[in-house]
Amino acid sequence: MLVGQERAEAILSRALRHGRVSHAYLFVGPEAVGKNTAALLFAQALNCDVRDEGRGMRDEGTNFSPSSLIPRPSSLDPCGVCDSCRRIAAGTHPDVHVIVPGSKGGQNISVEQMRGVRQDVARRPIMGRRKLYLVPTAEAMNEEAANTLLKTLEEPPEYVTLVLMATSPTRVLPTVLSRCQVVPFGLAPAAAIRDWLQANGVAAEAAAALAFSATGRPGLALRWSQEPEALERRRQALRLLEETARLRQRARQNPGESIAALRLAERARTLVGSEESDGAGPRPTAPRARGREKPEPGNTRMTESPPQLCTSPAGRSHSTSASRL
Numbered sequence: 001m002l003v004g005q006e007r008a009e010a011i012l013s014r015a016l017r018h019g020r021v022s023h024a025y026l027f028v029g030p031e032a033v034g035k036n037t038a039a040l041l042f043a044q045a046l047n048c049d050v051r052d053e054g055r056g057m058r059d060e061g062t063n064f065s066p067s068s069l070i071p072r073p074s075s076l077d078p079c080g081v082c083d084s085c086r087r088i089a090a091g092t093h094p095d096v097h098v099i100v101p102g103s104k105g106g107q108n109i110s111v112e113q114m115r116g117v118r119q120d121v122a123r124r125p126i127m128g129r130r131k132l133y134l135v136p137t138a139e140a141m142n143e144e145a146a147n148t149l150l151k152t153l154e155e156p157p158e159y160v161t162l163v164l165m166a167t168s169p170t171r172v173l174p175t176v177l178s179r180c181q182v183v184p185f186g187l188a189p190a191a192a193i194r195d196w197l198q199a200n201g202v203a204a205e206a207a208a209a210l211a212f213s214a215t216g217r218p219g220l221a222l223r224w225s226q227e228p229e230a231l232e233r234r235r236q237a238l239r240l241l242e243e244t245a246r247l248r249q250r251a252r253q254n255p256g257e258s259i260a261a262l263r264l265a266e267r268a269r270t271l272v273g274s275e276e277s278d279g280a281g282p283r284p285t286a287p288r289a290r291g292r293e294k295p296e297p298g299n300t301r302m303t304e305s306p307p308q309l310c311t312s313p314a315g316r317s318h319s320t321s322a323s324r325l
């Protein structure tokens, strides 16, 4: 589930309910607030075996009929347990591709990867209703890659949806931005994060402390709940920063202490940096909902490029999601 993202959830669930799904979205918001989780839930809802696009959930265990629809107007509601939902959570669905910087492009998504997407969209979905291409760090597209993507955005087949994610709309080319429906994400209220953690088995006191420290980012709170040492590193960093502030005060009277202050600040930055740098990244952030399998960060397979379509310049095929089916 999403935590404290009612606006984004309303936009996406409305699109699902009315069967008016855009061919391109840009999820915009801070890191670790749930953009990746929302993208995966959206992909699941669009391909869920027990949910029909534009209509909602069917009663499980009965034949489909209009009277058996369960309206769920305000949430993304894939069942989470059908074959499609499970494959998407595990990163093995042949029609849901996650595009992250590949080994060839360093920090960037390469133009070759985007050419691969362009070619792949022409092929109809293999097992789902809709093909999705998720780009967790749209900022990583250089201009050439973005321009290649533009050609896909101009005339995508009706079964294709692209979901780009970025921390700011200014981080993507205006020409790309203008072709996407923007879905805003924000920092989540601490109370919402606390309640969500508690609902997923974190003790009340720890949940409150984690929610406070995470400053609106459920993804960080979740990670810290699973890795207590990460939270401890952050606490140490905060203590160092407080000590640094005190030393700086003293250094005004005694300049000899300024070196010590600088050293402490550097140690604190190292400690915090190791946490913040990958606070969101291309990873899901939600604990399980309704007993579904929790999409652990490591479980979501990130393909460098869409399956069955990208070969490196040397002609070697990348491993594919499809090959694992």
Ligand SMILES: [Zn+2]
Residues within 6 Å of the ligand: 044, 047, 048, 049, 050, 051, 078, 079, 080, 081, 082, 083, 084, 085, 086
């Ligand atoms: Zn499902």
